Amino acid sequence: MVIDLPFVELVELRNKYAAIIRGNREEITANWMKITRKKFQDLEGVIDFDDLTETSCGYLERLESFVSRGSENYNLAEDPSFKSYLDNRIEHYVKNGMPAYVPPAYFLALKEVMSDFLNRYFQTDLPLLLSVLEMNTILLEPLATISCKAFVEYQEEMIKQQAKAIAELSTPVIQLWDGILALPLIGTIDSARVKQIMENLLNQIVKTKSSQVVIDITGVPIVDTGVASRLMRTVEAARLLGAECILTGISPVIALTLVTLGINLGNIQTRATLKNGLESALNNLNMLITSGSKGETK
């Protein structure tokens, strides 16, 4: 998109545009905020409008300095000062729970306000008005996309971080006894998680020199063919290291699904509860827990 004007006039136009912003900064901000406020009445408690007003002043300042620089570049996203300010603000608003549909509408409101002002200033010169309105569009319309993109990207980044944190929290490997590990699984087991679970478990087996692993799936809501085969792979990998796995916590519902789906868990030992699993593991190690008076047992 290029405005069809000689370069000198173009620069002049940009200067005029910048001058309009400079001369009416407060009014523009006020109108801009008025429209935004009206659009998002229902978000009164979510958006801090005073804070947003301050932000708007910041945007206007950077827009003005960008325009008055008089280059042929209309891409605000390539202006480092504007872009870093935008990223910073977007990060701030994502953290404060602003919905993703706000930023595009917010920037389109600025376009509307600027159009009004340009109409007022250039109403005597129609061709110039057309050019300057076109410039206004080229400058401000992409901001809707850019801001939305930045917003969603930042949100996705946050979700990724949270998913990672949850995954780390949810795959603990616990040493129950010398040579016995417990792996309590909670939540859905997808392929990304199973990789982490497997890695975690295998490393712990080597580290603690354990030969018995009790895998408890009480907290796994659904076991389908996928989950079953992933579990089998984990068990096989552990077996390669020299550790035997005992599967516990299979609920009646899961047992029913497994049989209905015709899933064969192969030769994995299964026990009803974690307690029974521990008993089996101790048994496999030829160990026995006996009761005795204090100080007598060691």
Place this chain on the structure above:
Amino acid sequence: MTVPIIKLGDNLIITIQTEMTDDMAVEAQNKILSRIRETEARGLLIDLSVIDVIDSFMGRVLNDTAMMARLMGAQTVVAGIQPGVAVTFMELGLKMKNVYTVLDIEQGLELLKSLE
């Protein structure tokens, strides 16, 4: 470099110390089988604890060797498979059905003793 084979009682112990080429693997296999013949060994203990990477060919040779050793009357125990190697085997679909696996040589010897 050839793979050293140590005889200990009724068992043969093989420690693989470097990553092996395909030729080396086949050569080692032949050597192991002829040693079983010679010594009439009852058990075969292969230690992989220093090996971080194993390819599908090595995996197959290992499995085949175990199968052949069993035919010749020796049980195979593989000791010290590293987590990375285990994951690779799983990804390649190598189940190593013919071998016993243990954490280290110590447990391997115990297992061989109990198998006798």
